[in-house]
Amino acid sequence: MPVDGRPTRDRLIDAFESLLVSSGSRGATLDAVAAAADVSKGGLLYHFHSKDELVEGMLERLRVQGAADVEKMRTAPNGAVDFYLETSVDSGSDFDRALIATARIAQENDPRASSALADLREAWFAELREHTGDEALARTIQLIGDGLYFDDTTGLAADDALSHVRAVLSRLDVL
Amino acid sequence: MPVDGRPTRDRLIDAFESLLVSSGSRGATLDAVAAAADVSKGGLLYHFHSKDELVEGMLERLRVQGAADVEKMRTAPNGAVDFYLETSVDSGSDFDRALIATARIAQENDPRASSALADLREAWFAELREHTGDEALARTIQLIGDGLYFDDTTGLAADDALSHVRAVLSRLDVL
DNA sequence: ATCGCTGTACCGTCCAGACGGTACAGTAGA
DNA sequence: TCTACTGTACCGTCTGGACGGTACAGCGAT
Structure with missing residues (x-):
């Protein structure tokens, strides 16, 4: 559980979306998403086992x-x-x-x-x-x-x- | 000069554009562009010394x-x-x-x-x-x-x- | 209470492959 | 001979993904 109010999972999707908007899908790498959400890459892959799952998560929230x-x-x-x-x-x-x-x-x-x-x-x-x-x-x-x-x-x-x-x-x- | 009517330079820009439209900039790699234009990667880099020059060429034509x-x-x-x-x-x-x-x-x-x-x-x-x-x-x-x-x-x-x-x-x- | 175990939430490292780019030798046609 | 390529062999970096490890909270049995 993160100390911060917003769950890590949501913060990761937030970061993914922001990167897609600002730099397109070329800029939205897993490393960049993890860094933007202030989570390690390992942490990201704990919540989403692949980039594909990250997309799926975003679509479900949408x-x-x-x-x-x-x-x-x-x-x-x-x-x-x-x-x-x-x-x-x-x-x-x-x-x-x-x-x-x-x-x-x-x-x-x-x-x-x-x-x-x-x-x-x-x-x-x-x-x-x-x-x-x-x-x-x-x-x-x-x-x-x-x-x-x-x-x-x-x-x-x-x-x-x-x-x-x-x-x-x-x-x-x-x- | 290519045998074909359309100059290679234009065919390369055509291929670049087509790939951008169909697969986005992630799919528009130099290798893919060269292959789609039926030109070797070396041939592409003969006409455009970098991907940036390819973009420039496309914009000029636009x-x-x-x-x-x-x-x-x-x-x-x-x-x-x-x-x-x-x-x-x-x-x-x-x-x-x-x-x-x-x-x-x-x-x-x-x-x-x-x-x-x-x-x-x-x-x-x-x-x-x-x-x-x-x-x-x-x-x-x-x-x-x-x-x-x-x-x-x-x-x-x-x-x-x-x-x-x-x-x-x-x-x-x-x- | 505490021991053993489970599930959650990560971190850090490593790797294969893709990508952009360089270098250069060779060649067919004008 | 010059232009317009082809083809091959690389290099360094980035990227997605696999993997092993850590920390800790909770929980049932003893």
């Missing part, structure tokens, strides 16, 4: 976080659309980090990561569709959210992007 | 392709917006591949790749803004394009996405 996010979206006070856009721009939350990290893994041709992401996107889309009552609009809003995400992760985000999107969606009587 | 794309966008018969959306969805063209490959490199924290991408995005935005006369709309369309790209690269593209986007943009009197 699914839990994702289910909670969809629930929050469903009951958001300003509506699902606003909640979706707001959380599409990287706020630096744990869930954002997990999502970006998973996208990195998915790009490396990991079918588990791709399907975890696909499941989440489907759930989001179902919410958007229900709240707008319009499939085309829901799909478009989801694309805008994806665009916000992509820009953030490529480090090319325009700071006024979200307000511009809100202005345009107002003209469509959404928001 | 800039040339990018300038041509912006020009085509400016003079597109169906308008810049339609052209932009059409080319945002991965058609498998050389330019698409170059763009996705560069995004992969940019995610690995390469400032040269990021700035090459930023320059291109700025040029596209300027075109969109000029053709719509509306900054908020231009920014939103660019985000939709980014979303289309992101979905393609993550392997989660909805096949009806583009037609849905067109339907929504029609309501805004664009297209």
Whole structure:
């Protein structure tokens, strides 16, 4: 048991995600993850027997976080659309980090990561569709959210992007 | 000079891009690039003295392709917006591949790749803004394009996405 | 209480293979 | 002869992973 409040297992996944986000999968080596979590490499391999298990652990945590996010979206006070856009721009939350990290893994041709992401996107889309009552609009809003995400992760985000999107969606009587 | 029509130098960049797109930068090793281009490792290192030079070569070619794309966008018969959306969805063209490959490199924290991408995005935005006369709309369309790209690269593209986007943009009197 | 044992939570070292890169000798075609 | 390669033989470093060892908390039987 670690002295510190957050369990070592979670700290390792945190470190893995952070490294994936900041340096891509080339930088997310087991040594780097262990060092970032302030754990020895042996310690890391105690919790996760292989790099593959580390990925699995991250995806499992993402699914839990994702289910909670969809629930929050469903009951958001300003509506699902606003909640979706707001959380599409990287706020630096744990869930954002997990999502970006998973996208990195998915790009490396990991079918588990791709399907975890696909499941989440489907759930989001179902919410958007229900709240707008319009499939085309829901799909478009989801694309805008994806665009916000992509820009953030490529480090090319325009700071006024979200307000511009809100202005345009107002003209469509959404928001 | 190779017997084959396409110069070896270009074939090497092609192979590098293809590997980046299909397996990420972890899979794009010098050995793999050389093998995919049907060139010996020595032959690769004859053209590019280091992996860094390979990246540089790819970025230089992207800039040339990018300038041509912006020009085509400016003079597109169906308008810049339609052209932009059409080319945002991965058609498998050389330019698409170059763009996705560069995004992969940019995610690995390469400032040269990021700035090459930023320059291109700025040029596209300027075109969109000029053709719509509306900054908020231009920014939103660019985000939709980014979303289309992101979905393609993550392997989660909805096949009806583009037609849905067109339907929504029609309501805004664009297209 | 204490002895023996188990499970948890690590640490530190070692290793095979992959990777980027170097060096150089050889060769087919213009 | 020069260009454009091929092929082979390396080197040093990094990486994932295996392995053995350590420390300690808890727990049932004696």
